[in-house]
Amino acid sequence: MTSNKKCIITIEIGTNAVRVVAFDLSGKTIASMKGSYPTFHAQPDFSEQDPEQIFITLLYVLKNLLNEHIHPEKIQVTSICFSASMHSVLPINKSGTPLGNAITWADNRARKEVALLKGSSDGNQIYMATGTPMHPMSPLFKIAWLKNNDKERFSNTSKFIQLKTYIIHQLTGEYLIDYSLASATGLLNIHTIKWEEAALSYAGINKSMLADPVPVFTSCGKLKKAYQNSLGLTAATQLIVGSSDGCLATLGAGVWDGNKATITIEDSGAVRVIGKKVLNDTQQRFFNYLLTENCYVSGGPTNSGGIIFEWFAKQFGDFKYAYDLEHTMKDLIAIATKVEAGADGLLFLPYLLGERAPIWDANARGVYFGINIKHERKHFIRAVIEGILFEIYSIGKILEEHSTIKSLSINGSFASIPLCAQIIADMFNKPVSISQHNYSVGAGAYLLSATEMGIFKSLDEAARSIELTEEYFPKKNINGIYRKHFEIFEMLSTKLKPDFENVVNLQ
Structure with missing residues (x-):
């Protein structure tokens, strides 16, 4: 007898890991697995990943999930839907071979290109057409940087694609990019849903050098026979191009x-x-x-999310068990709960990786401000957490406008x-x-x-x-404390802009 049980598998190609989750048709999680991969920093502003390593990791995690949780229960995989982090750029040649590593969203090498275009009439036109802010994260500027600084790789490139496009091409032979990821490139006109000529011209490319933008429900084509055999899937398994991690996180x-x-x-x-x-x-x-x-x-x-707290834990946490970062972070959180809101006037700007919204300053750096003789380790822990969340609040504040x-x-x-x-x-x-x-x-x-x-x-x-x-729910009288602290946080983030640049120039 064959089972009538069915499932949907989702594949998230994240910043540091691929996550594969199997859902039954009612939305209940059957199983999930995760596989990590590194990011390489050859120079201070560089953030790159090996596309082959990501693809191999994806296959390994997907095959393990299928073999351990899906095939033994005779569950039919009806569809596989893809998502990925935004803003990656991978140059490939005519045969589809990557020309070096993929450049990720965290890469800041195109700071000079951004400075030249941002605030100009051409830059304003491109922003209004594409909806993507002027920042080195944008593939528009990554491609422009390659044109200006890596002419050999640029001239040998047949297409500039994203990591998800590369994965889909490996599995099916198709070059596709969904509307969501395309609209995060700084190259797509979000009003006409066509590649924006002004942006293409600035980047020095034409639309044939990009993947075809398609709706998020689009089928990617059939899984290649070799992967059908390897993964134990059939040609009937539907592959859906899906969307970006940001758009799907909002929907989810x-x-x-x-x-x-x-x-x-x-x-x-x-x-x-x-x-x-x-x-x-x-x-x-x-x-x-x-x-x-x-x-x-x-x-x-x-940029200043959980990775900032992880950095703090690695530098200043008490590791009771070797390499046990998770327990160390839990211990730090427990200590932070013993400190009142506002950390007794200690503020932390969490810009260890530069910053995107709302200040859009790749030069921004981390700062402790307001240290006095009474501050203890617990205050520094609390200030880090509040600094990360003040940055989140600063984005929400402008959205409310x-x-x-x-x-x-x-x-x-x-x-x-x-x-x-x-x-x-x-x-x-x-x-x-x-x-x-x-x-x-x-x-x-x-x-x-x-x-x-x-x-x-x-x-x-x-x-x-x-x-x-x-x-x-908000606690009584706490919001007023945070509003006073945030005024200083916001002022420092703006006032220190020239000093951020001066510090970067010292490196």
Whole structure:
């Protein structure tokens, strides 16, 4: 007898790891697995990854999940949906072979290219057309940097693709990029959904050098025979191009109207809202990315997420067990709970990796401010956590200039820590809820696949199916404390801009 059990598999190609999750058709998680890979920093502003290593890791994790949890239970895989972090660039030659490593979102090598275009009439035109802020994260500037500084690789490039496009091509032979990832390149006109000529001209390329932009529900083609055999899947398994991690995290958090925002904090972080209109910001402080036609995810990303707390834990944590970072971080969180809001006047600017929204300054650096003789280790721990969340609040604050936000849905391993969730509620002075899914990106990919299959009539209906299990409410009198501290945080982030640049020039 054959089983009638079916599942949807989601594959998230993240910044530091690939996550594979199997959902039954009702949305319940069957199993999940994760495989990590490194980021290489050949020079201070460089962040690169090996595409072959990522692909091999993906195959390894997917095959293990299938062999351990899916095939033994005779569960049919109906579809596989892909998601990926944004802004990667991978040059390939005519045969599809990578020309070196992929350049990731965290790469800041194109600072000079950004400085020359930002604030100009051409730069303003490109921002208004593409919705992508002027910052080295943007593939537009990464490609321009290659044109100006790595002429041999640039001239040998047949296409500039993203990591997800590379993975899909390896599996199916197709070169595709979904609307969401395409709209995060700084090269796609989000109004016409066509490659923007002004941006192409600036980058020195033509549209044939980019993958074909397609709707997020698009089938990627059939899995190659070799991978059907290796993975134990059939040609009938549908591969869906999917979306970006940011757009799917918003969908997976149950956000589908302008009155709710979602906050995601993993290694990096973001605050996002979703709506049918582009939110135009004359100061270019946030992005507008496409999920589907006439549906825009607007918000701002931060480099300064959980990775900053991880850095602090590695440098200053007490490792009771060798290399046990997770327990060390838990111990630090427990210590931070013993310190009152505001860390007794100690502030931390978390810009160890430069910063994106809202200051968009690749030169920004980390700062402790307000240290006095009474401050102890516990205050420094609390200040780091509050600094990361002040940065999140600074993004939400500018979004509220353009939309009404009444509540927050949070997700990601750092944001979901009870102390962090409560601080977010207190800083924003709004109720905060947490969804039942640990990883909202995978949940969003499931919802997208289930909508394509007809389980949900629309993405709107799919988003409303998300259950929010935990709630946090602002504590009385705490918001006022955070508002006073944030005024200083915000002032320092702006006032220190020339000093940030001076410090970078010393390196």
